[in-house]
Amino acid sequence: MALTDEQTKEIAAQRGQATSTFRAVAPALEEILYHPLPVLDHGFVRVIDYMGDDAAIVQAARVSYGKGTKKVNEDAGLINYLLRHRHTTPFEMCEIKFHIKLPIFVARQWIRHRTANVNEYSARYSILDREFYIPSSDQLAAQSKSNRQGRGDLVEGKEAERVFALLKNDSEQVYDHYIEMLNENESGAVINEKNKGLARELARMNLTLNYYTQWYWKVDLHNLMHFLSLRADAHAQYEIRVYADAMLDVLKRWLPITYAAFMNYRVGGASVSAKGLAALRAMLAGKEVTQESSGMSKGEWNEFQAMLKS
Amino acid sequence: MALTDEQTKEIAAQRGQATSTFRAVAPALEEILYHPLPVLDHGFVRVIDYMGDDAAIVQAARVSYGKGTKKVNEDAGLINYLLRHRHTTPFEMCEIKFHIKLPIFVARQWIRHRTANVNEYSARYSILDREFYIPSSDQLAAQSKSNRQGRGDLVEGKEAERVFALLKNDSEQVYDHYIEMLNENESGAVINEKNKGLARELARMNLTLNYYTQWYWKVDLHNLMHFLSLRADAHAQYEIRVYADAMLDVLKRWLPITYAAFMNYRVGGASVSAKGLAALRAMLAGKEVTQESSGMSKGEWNEFQAMLKS
Amino acid sequence: MALTDEQTKEIAAQRGQATSTFRAVAPALEEILYHPLPVLDHGFVRVIDYMGDDAAIVQAARVSYGKGTKKVNEDAGLINYLLRHRHTTPFEMCEIKFHIKLPIFVARQWIRHRTANVNEYSARYSILDREFYIPSSDQLAAQSKSNRQGRGDLVEGKEAERVFALLKNDSEQVYDHYIEMLNENESGAVINEKNKGLARELARMNLTLNYYTQWYWKVDLHNLMHFLSLRADAHAQYEIRVYADAMLDVLKRWLPITYAAFMNYRVGGASVSAKGLAALRAMLAGKEVTQESSGMSKGEWNEFQAMLKS
Amino acid sequence: MALTDEQTKEIAAQRGQATSTFRAVAPALEEILYHPLPVLDHGFVRVIDYMGDDAAIVQAARVSYGKGTKKVNEDAGLINYLLRHRHTTPFEMCEIKFHIKLPIFVARQWIRHRTANVNEYSARYSILDREFYIPSSDQLAAQSKSNRQGRGDLVEGKEAERVFALLKNDSEQVYDHYIEMLNENESGAVINEKNKGLARELARMNLTLNYYTQWYWKVDLHNLMHFLSLRADAHAQYEIRVYADAMLDVLKRWLPITYAAFMNYRVGGASVSAKGLAALRAMLAGKEVTQESSGMSKGEWNEFQAMLKS
DSSP: OOOOHHHHHHHHHHHHOOEEESSOOOHHHHTTTTOOEEETTTEEEEEEEEEOOHHHHHHHHHHHHGGGGGGGOSHHHHHHHHHHTTOOGGGGGOEEEEEEEEEHHHHHHHTTOOSSEEEEOOTTTSOOOSOBOOOOGGGOEEEOSSOTTSEEEEOOHHHHHHHHHHHHHHHHHHHHHHHHHHTBOTTSOBSOTTOOOBOHHHHGGGSBTTBEEEEEEEEEHHHHHHHHHHHSSTTSOHHHHHHHHHHHHHHHHHOHHHHHHHIIIIISOEEEOHHHHHHHHHHHTTOOOOHHHHTOOHHHHHHHHHHHHO | OOOOHHHHHHHHHHHHOOEEESSOOOHHHHTTTTOOEEETTTEEEEEEEEEOOHHHHHHHHHHHHGGGGGGGOSHHHHHHHHHHTTOOGGGGGOEEEEEEEEEHHHHHHHTTOOSSEEEEOOTTTSOOOSOBOOOOGGGOEEEOSSOTTSEEEEOOHHHHHHHHHHHHHHHHHHHHHHHHHHTBOTTSOBSOTTOOOBOHHHHGGGSBTTBEEEEEEEEEHHHHHHHHHHHSSTTSOHHHHHHHHHHHHHHHHHOHHHHHHHIIIIISOEEEOHHHHHHHHHHHTTOOOOHHHHTOOHHHHHHHHHHHHO | OOOOHHHHHHHHHHHHOOEEESSOOOHHHHTTTTOOEEETTTEEEEEEEEEOOHHHHHHHHHHHHGGGGGGGOSHHHHHHHHHHTTOOGGGGGOEEEEEEEEEHHHHHHHTTOOSSEEEEOOTTTSOOOSOBOOOOGGGOEEEOSSOTTSEEEEOOHHHHHHHHHHHHHHHHHHHHHHHHHHTBOTTSOBSOTTOOOBOHHHHGGGSBTTBEEEEEEEEEHHHHHHHHHHHSSTTSOHHHHHHHHHHHHHHHHHOHHHHHHHIIIIISOEEEOHHHHHHHHHHHTTOOOOHHHHTOOHHHHHHHHHHHHO | OOOOHHHHHHHHHHHHOOEEESSOOOHHHHTTTTOOEEETTTEEEEEEEEEOOHHHHHHHHHHHHGGGGGGGOSHHHHHHHHHHTTOOGGGGGOEEEEEEEEEHHHHHHHTTOOSSEEEEOOTTTSOOOSOBOOOOGGGOEEEOSSOTTSEEEEOOHHHHHHHHHHHHHHHHHHHHHHHHHHTBOTTSOBSOTTOOOBOHHHHGGGSBTTBEEEEEEEEEHHHHHHHHHHHSSTTSOHHHHHHHHHHHHHHHHHOHHHHHHHIIIIISOEEEOHHHHHHHHHHHTTOOOOHHHHTOOHHHHHHHHHHHHO
16 A cells, blocks of 8 residues: 555644534544555555534434434434435435545446545546556456356466466556656656657556556445445455445444444345245245245345345 | 524534544634524524535545646635636535525425435424414515516515415414314324324425425535525525525635635626627627627527626 | 316327337337326326337346346346346436426425436416315325324314315415415416516415426436335325326336336335344244344334234 | 447347337437447447437426416527526436447546446456557647646657557557456457466456447436537547537437537537626726736636637
8 A cells, every 4th residue: 555755744744633623523433534544455445534423313314303203312223213214314414535546447346336526536637656456366266157247266376377477567568658658757757858758648548457546535424335235245346345345444433323233234134025025924934935936036046045044 | 593492402512512623624614513594584504514625625636636736736726727617526525514494485496406415304204383484575576577487576565465464374374274183282282182183294285385394405515506606696586595695604614715716706707608709709809799790689688788787 | 187278289299190210119108108197186197208118228238248148138037137136227228207297295205306307397487276185085194103104094074074174275265365466367367457466486485285286207217216116115105105106007018027027126025134134044943033032123123023924 | 440240230120120109209310320420440429219309308398487488489599598597407308328339548537427327348247359449640649738638749750650559569468468367268268278267357457448348328418418518628638529529410410409509508608707707898898907907817817818719
């Protein structure tokens, strides 16, 4: 993980000056505010700002329910109720802003979550750093045989050596050529006085998708949880899942009650279809249910069995 | 303007406990945090929370522009540049949360701004208060003759007296009947033991559109400015414009540099069409331009003339 | 249900002129295109336009999966897979546009679904019709004792008579006064030459929330299904549920495969928490599980029991 | 531009079967429906489906304005009025769906427009084609000296030769290694039986940003015009501008009245600040205005001068 010197100084400055506020404060989150949490070989997640705490969710719900909240006024109980019944609007009342450094191919998945605010480093304006992602050997997986978008066994031995060599050499080479085409090195000095240097907005196209980019990403709590429920899932690609995992730790510090409810109702929960419910009721009544009698497809039946066993 | 006792106590409690934070703080906004700013006869706007300050916009832009920001690193200059060129994403990095009390017919206009988070008081759960909006006599306007959605002269004298009487009496009467149908008074006591009382979700339909509702409304700065540019405009209905005006004051306290840029580029600015630009260039070259030669419609020509005179 | 003469003529004109297109066509939906489907006493839903069919969802998914689709190329199988795994983007590739007439208090719930396009009749510009909603006697429900936002037994006998009288009389009276304040009757004639007439944008505030409004509402299929899963639910207020029910019929005509999948996975399905899954596994293994041992709250346990029985 | 055989067959099939519909039809758009419009060296834009025509915008506006529309019922006049006054909701009532093939670095800019629906080819599932973008020699521009995100003179002669060689060789090489790491050629055959083959979701990271991807992109007319006003602008990068230009031609076929209004009010128009308006008024009154007396910054003054001259 590499912060620029400027960023390191900025963090020191920001953490040096505590100020007084009347706003809701989340003490455990303040402890790590601005600090980068390392992810992958050069990436990080750091919290830049946040709005609200567990109590702010309850407060917003109380505006909705008015005097009706009296019956459910215990905070954890209300938060659990809201999440269970998908009353999502009170969770939109909290907001968090991250600074994230991540490989471009991960950024391309991430940006598909549209309900968020983003400021990305622009390679039209500035030169990207020589930082690229290389998987660790325990993540160098082969294509799954059973799952078209999944990973199978590890690639090992000579094949692994060859893959690492290709990834590293190509990454280095395309960057060397990027700099050569720009005719400007990373500190801004002209390389060859006779050349004009290719426009940055063009030269960047020579970089590979494992190069790191960075952005500010701001999102409300409801949409953050939606992101996490998809990206902290076992089906998500490892390289984005590790970011989601780091953000789950942030969520735990920020909103401990909501975090616990989220783990119970979303991360650890499941959806059951009408056919699945019918099968469950029959099974609990002692009847045998088979894939055929359930009306489910083979794939669905396997998923249903896995849900009941794991 | 009427806060409930509970709300008044809450404000006192919240303003009693300043806490230390490492986050960006806007001192002039902290001064009025939680305090209701009165609007109309019973409404208010109060700031519940906020994220970011002018420097946070600059900071987000610096992530985008990277080393490219060095040339434009003076804060006000950069903020003006961003707003002028509609580089809107850095403004999305600030967020604000309001508690607003407003008549239902105003709420119906307001909610059309979709990119915001809302928690509204639910009349399915709880009983609405006996609070309704009556225009002041200097706002009791007749239908405009020239503008199908505008106001003209004041309604005065006997006609005004009659209008006030109708508005007040109908408002009082529908509330009396609302309570009677609920069979439950505002403090929750049953009125007639023999009756069941109509469901709240049904009884509420008897209230008129001038009744007050309230909500938490959270929005990012870009969308707030879009709201304000439409709703603080002279063409906006007075009853929503006064809320926008109160929020402009909030904006000035929160982000003084952005506020000044916003007043210059949006509130005080204008859009000119291709035909308008051609007309301007001809006029500046000393040529006479008429509606006919401009190619504009009569309405458009009048708007163009007004823009150049006012 | 009342269409204006103008609307009736428009429908006849639109259904008179079939045109040739290369686009995807849904024949069963064409049969009812433009025709109003009656809802409540004066409301309706009618389909104005649509984009895509079941095959369009498959086609969009094939762009995503590329050659990877070959294994799951049977349409119904793929649509079921997508919906089960919440791969929602292919469903966004279909779009539908409705014209809806509905009471204002229903419109206020409906508009909270933000990801849609709306053009509502403006009472700033035009005069609303004398049309208001009165519940039928089999929907005149008392407040539920157990559910703060629900309905209980029917209100009957003298109490019902009184409620009907209050609702009708107040609705008629506020409209009479609306017209009087406007000083302009429904056909546009001035009532009293001596009066100026209150601005439409003000006079409308005297109408009650059961008055009908109308709008064009356009939404993509993913967001339509989200709307329907919440509003066709037994917990939704009856007055919006009947609109959702009418739209379910539309969905069935438009996209029969998606409709069947939606009924199975969403409408008829359920969410189970981590604690719920643990309880299910224990129960299927023959162990007794109680509320206490499940770790669920009382309310949650009751919901869990209901899910397994109904 | 390269369509796969499968896509070519699909187009022939789709254009072979015209069907009858009661929906609004745009004849000039039907002529090119499904046909790819070539962009860059391998890219294209093709229209897959659309909803609405110019009359549909007028129709939606009429719902809003009710009887109030009578005064402005001439279609072109109303559309001009709506666009001039930024009454944007009627434009949201039209929708269009494109199939687009574009380089990844262009896709990364494009996707920042969030209010759209997207299905992108997934390189987790499937193998990307060996197709990459190489600028034509008249687009091989040097970095602009004056504009940090712009292009200056052309790179020519030996420098250009070297740049072309680097771009082509690196593109070819990273693809060769992509295939080698996958251990599977483009037709799906295993290359080396001894190797496992790297997971597709990992191997893709070795491709450069000039590789082509493709997606379905569906958007409403209001957001399409917002996209076009930013991306058909002279400040947009050439490689995205050519897509916007192709889509402007589509807009002209689809909605000729709206297209003309859009060119006048957006593409050919400009925004003027409060200071700019004050300067204009003074200049038209024959007063001299300088940068200093205008209160504008140097950059802003230059932009203002350019607006009045070009």
